[in-house]
Amino acid sequence: MALEVIHISDTHFGPDKSLDIRGANAWARACALVDAINALPFQPDFIVHTGDVANDPDESAYKLASEVLSQLKAPVYYCTGNHDDVSMIREHLTFPELELLVPESNEQLCYRMAGKATETVEFFVLDGKVPSEDGPHGFVSREQIEAVANQITGEKPVAIFLHYPLAPIGSKWIDEHLLVTNRSEVLSVLKEVAGDQFRGVFFGHLHRGLTLYQDGILNSGVSSPACEFTAGPDDDFCDFVSGGVIPFNHITFAPGGTWVKSYSLPFNDQ
16 A cells, blocks of 8 residues: 655744745745645645754744645654754654653653554654754764654665755765764665665755655655745855745555655746
């Protein structure tokens, strides 16, 4: 049986409906994202938001995010982004059935998705957030790596969701500043335990749609509805591109393979 999953990321809600990010209203564009997903001609099994739910860790921002994202017709799982606060995510956002893999006291969202819809695929969420003063890169703790590895049976397909990429994308500034710094360790362990069942890594953070196939692993990123980042090969910084399309990915996990279909829908800001 195929599973239909919608992948979104980086909504960057502000504390009220007025927050503009480089001239783009984050609330209005997130509302358009919800409307577009709800209008799909099929019912997703679930949705994964790979982090930066809020632009800053603010109670009001998560309340506004909950107000908008709760209108989605499918259950939503969340990852921690570098702009997020784990305790606020837990307090204000509703999760479907899951199994925590590290203690809640660790202030990390690391879990295995549960429930009937995930019986045929082993879905895991990793938390790569580091203290904001350390920068925008990610790091996945050894505790999380071991916890996920211990859950992988090797008998079912495995998919990993997190905020940060685990593979360089060929853009100088991004590859230096935005990736998981211990990605080699993470991937080495996951590849060893999952083997041929490793279906892919799915992430946000880059504000770019992206598909990479590296060392036998699918790496799939989805952009932000708020704004995009530039990603030139020799860029010394990331610039912002505002007023773009409304993006989300539709991932199909089927017995014979994994399909990623990208949606880029126009947005009327008038």
